Amino acid sequence: MxxxxxxxxxxxxxxxxxxxxxxxQEWVYQPSADLDAFWQQVIAALPQQKETIENARLYLQNxxxxxxxxxxxxxxxxxxxxxxxIQAIPERRSGVRRLLLRAAAVVAGALLxxxxxxxxxxxxxEQFIASTGFGEIKQVLLPDGSKVDLNANSKITxxxxxxxxxxxxxFNVAHNNKEFLVHTxxxxxxxxxxxxxxxxRRRKTEIVLQSGKIKLxxxxxxxxDIIMTPGQIVSYNDQxxxxxxxxxxxxxxxxxxxxxxxxxxxTVSDILVYLEDNFGKKIIMEDPALSNRTVNGPILISxxxxxxxxxxxxxxxxxxxxxxxxxxxxxxxxx
Amino acid sequence: MDNPDFKQLMxxxxxxxxxxxxxxxxxxxxxxRKFTTNIHLIEDSIQExxxxxxxxxxxxSHVDAPNYxxxxxxxxxxxKKIRQHDKIVFNQSAEEAYEFSSxxxxxxxxxxxxxxxxxxxxxxxxxxxxxxxxxxxYYEGLSYKEVxxxxxxxxxxTYKIMARSLSALKEKFTILLLLFEYLLLVKIF
Numbered sequence: 001m002x003x004x005x006x007x008x009x010x011x012x013x014x015x016x017x018x019x020x021x022x023x024x025q026e027w028v029y030q031p032s033a034d035l036d037a038f039w040q041q042v043i044a045a046l047p048q049q050k051e052t053i054e055n056a057r058l059y060l061q062n063x064x065x066x067x068x069x070x071x072x073x074x075x076x077x078x079x080x081x082x083x084x085x086i087q088a089i090p091e092r093r094s095g096v097r098r099l100l101l102r103a104a105a106v107v108a109g110a111l112l113x114x115x116x117x118x119x120x121x122x123x124x125x126e127q128f129i130a131s132t133g134f135g136e137i138k139q140v141l142l143p144d145g146s147k148v149d150l151n152a153n154s155k156i157t158x159x160x161x162x163x164x165x166x167x168x169x170x171f172n173v174a175h176n177n178k179e180f181l182v183h184t185x186x187x188x189x190x191x192x193x194x195x196x197x198x199x200x201r202r203r204k205t206e207i208v209l210q211s212g213k214i215k216l217x218x219x220x221x222x223x224x225d226i227i228m229t230p231g232q233i234v235s236y237n238d239q240x241x242x243x244x245x246x247x248x249x250x251x252x253x254x255x256x257x258x259x260x261x262x263x264x265x266x267t268v269s270d271i272l273v274y275l276e277d278n279f280g281k282k283i284i285m286e287d288p289a290l291s292n293r294t295v296n297g298p299i300l301i302s303x304x305x306x307x308x309x310x311x312x313x314x315x316x317x318x319x320x321x322x323x324x325x326x327x328x329x330x331x332x333x334x335x
Numbered sequence: 336m337d338n339p340d341f342k343q344l345m346x347x348x349x350x351x352x353x354x355x356x357x358x359x360x361x362x363x364x365x366x367x368r369k370f371t372t373n374i375h376l377i378e379d380s381i382q383e384x385x386x387x388x389x390x391x392x393x394x395x396s397h398v399d400a401p402n403y404x405x406x407x408x409x410x411x412x413x414x415k416k417i418r419q420h421d422k423i424v425f426n427q428s429a430e431e432a433y434e435f436s437s438x439x440x441x442x443x444x445x446x447x448x449x450x451x452x453x454x455x456x457x458x459x460x461x462x463x464x465x466x467x468x469x470x471x472x473y474y475e476g477l478s479y480k481e482v483x484x485x486x487x488x489x490x491x492x493t494y495k496i497m498a499r500s501l502s503a504l505k506e507k508f509t510i511l512l513l514l515f516e517y518l519l520l521v522k523i524f
Contacts, residue, residue, distance in 0.1 A: 015453070016457040016460040016461060020462075025472065025473070026472075059454045060469075063441065063458065066440075069361065069364070078382070085386050089389075
């Protein structure tokens, strides 16, 4: 090999040239016998460059970079934001895959047990928050694999297997030998793997069980615990401080998950109250006689406009937007 | 880099993901600050890079150098965001170069004053890319090839030539060493 051609390159090198030479940098930062041999060779061949090389080496050893460190709080906040972002990713499911997924569910159940155990081993119960705005529905994946569909204008604060709810959410709890707790301001639901819906709005909390088994405990301490069976609805009113148990269709109760509102023999005012809670607007029905009418059948609630359109067609009213927060429903016939 | 968190992430392990996120958050915050003081742009870039990583987690088995993958994605996204931002806010042209500035370089005060001054001068002659290369290779642990790919510089032919001549040198040394050992043996016996 031509030794001259290698060393020739360095004849006119200044200190800064050596500083920016990748091969030279490697010698300084990650020295090896090979690199040492090579650079000793260069020095031997170019004795006039000895001082320059030594200086360049000294320079590289004496520079470093300013370190910018984020605060722990900034890191934690950023992570929480990231977690919310990844939970907001819609699940990709094609029709064909859905069947496969159903078959995989059995396996997943077993994996979740293992996964849940693994997660329990991890230290510290971090708390997370997920919330929805008016007219927004979101699915949240909890760390234990449980799924929560959050209805509009709702918020959950959660750690591993404990959730605090304001608003409405449908829970699909992963089986796990540890209990799963959901708290609202008035009561606590204890779960062992099941699907149920809690609707806590204004003064009322309603729980509908789709499958599995849950236990309700009341914050007031006056009511006895209730063990619910599928198809039951328990509603609790914080004014009367009493619960009422009856039967219902869980699928209908939770139809909001598919952008539908199906209430049991609802009056127009029941529907308007629901819409107010979920879309954050005040809705006034001018004709009180219409408020008491019963409207059966599903109402599309993909947006407030959609819902009001359906209602006003049925009731023969028109929708007047008085200002940004108030909507008036005015009877067409009275005009 | 064999980061166990990366393998766990492919299985959708949220705790592994959390660990990975927090580790790289510190690194990218530090790296990003060399380009901009706008921490919102840095934050948004980190969010974007990781969100994309999470979405593609089941396709990550093709990525054989995760560290490199993350650094190059982050740099690309951040520079893009700085460009967009500057264009809107300062009406700056897209051609503006975004580079490491020598103000981030610290000169050790163990050197005497004369050498410190000379070193300061020498640093000023280095380009931002040259400084960034030093930073990535020796502080962030990327390889020369990876750095060349990130900074979009070709792996210089001279570097290859040097590597080759080096192995030639090494051979010569080995022969010399063998000869030396042989002579020693002769002397002993």
